[in-house]
Amino acid sequence: MGGVVVAWWGGNNAPAMTTALAYDERCIEHATGEGHPERPDRLTAIVQKLRATHQWDELLHLPIKPAALESITAVHDPAYVRRLQAACEMGESYIDAIDSAVCPRSYAAALLAAGAMIAATDAVMTGRAHNAFAPVRPPGHHCEFDRSMGFCLLNNIAIAAQHLISRYGLERVAIVDFDVHHGNGTQHLFEERSDVFFVSIHEHPSYLYPGTGFAWEKGVGDGEGATLNMPLPPGSGDNEYRAAFETKILPALEQFSPQFLLISAGFDAAEHDPLAHQKVSPHGFAWMTRRLKALAEKHCGGRLVSTLEGGYDLRSLAECVSVHLRELMADEGEDPAMAMKAGM
């Protein structure tokens, strides 16, 4: 890793494909209690896998700082953030809904999860990295302006999108959310705006939490047309996802022509996930990642940051994160599956 750093640090351009990892092990300290699916082991399993595949050594590891309060309150109600901090410090067991478990260290972990996204977007914007992945917890995409929902304490990806707009003056940021649940929080935070294009592909809301994300939710007012929801019936797999990407999602993103692509990468649409009923294989996740990466290369110089949302079957989660990263790390035109074979 060090050699790579030296090689590009002196030049104007990042090396062809430096992928950064925005990870902080203090995110593991967010304890959710016995039997909770959003558990510390999720990150441990990912790290183990990345070490086993040696991807860990090829990634540029970013130092993480807790997100500044002003970055958080740019999308969240300050009163909610105070309430979250108080709930954690007072030793409450959850906030707003039993799903959203907290412990005394959860507030710090939430700030670091958001901070990891700030570090990842900064690294890509300044050219230190070509793209980045932030395996964080607590996850973010269900968290609303003033309310925690579905394991999510702060909306990490929304904080990152707003940071890109406020700090770097970007005018078109796209968020693609392929977590199996609808990204209700992210949608609601941006649905009245045209500068953030939000796409969510998920299991149909009649079956799955939270019950929103119908196809007719397309944005509000100035944001009309800047929200795209693709609910799929339960039992959908690679073919259905591929069709949705090819017919709707990719063309819509092409038309929006983002300056930065953010991904809410939940891996709970994987076949064995206990919270949902989809059958996406690691190949399916790799394919989606490849297409999104190609789109980022075409429209925004490759600027792409992905963050972990859900994914509750540890084996699938670790495997899918690994292939997701393999695609992000691949040189353009390279087939990561072949490259991996060659490397072995």
Place this chain on the structure above:
Amino acid sequence: MLVRDGMTSPVMTTTPDALLAAVDDQMAERRVHQLPVVDAAGKLIGIITARDIGLAMAAGGFEKRTVESAMTTEPVTLRPSDTLEHALTLLLRERFGAMPVVDEQDKVVGIFARHDCLKVLSNVLGLEEAGSRVDVEIARPADELAKALTTLAGHDAQIISAILSNRQGRGQGARTLYVRLRTIDPGPIRRKLREAGLKVVEPGA
């Protein structure tokens, strides 16, 4: 549930001397298809619908016409204490768009429209609240229903709604229990239902 739980209240009303043209504009603006007509004391004397106004337009002399000349007098009404079953059956049978709700003095206190029926349905299904759905096949209601409800009773705080399907049209007395749960993770409750020997529907399987 009673009409007072599902009606829209307060409700916009109009008066017999109002011009139809003005009422037409008001209705378009508020996106309603009918208005109760009240006297100076607020007592119901009729109802004016979009259809009444349409017919009046076609008849000519529209600019000068008032509500009184086009309204339906003595409309069928509801009381807040009427049951929703009563209101729903009337709406269906008479094909009304809406019925005014009045108190003992005939004063208008609300309106119950088809739209309010849909809101009641959405509320009964628990669609306004974030949650997950679990369907349980009840093949032998005599013992399985008790098992299902006993299991669910242990998770009362998590239950948004539970509806037992109508037996009509289904063979052998089989029913489905549709449950909406206030959680992203219905796994533990699904597991307990299965452990109780119940058939939990696996979506997409």
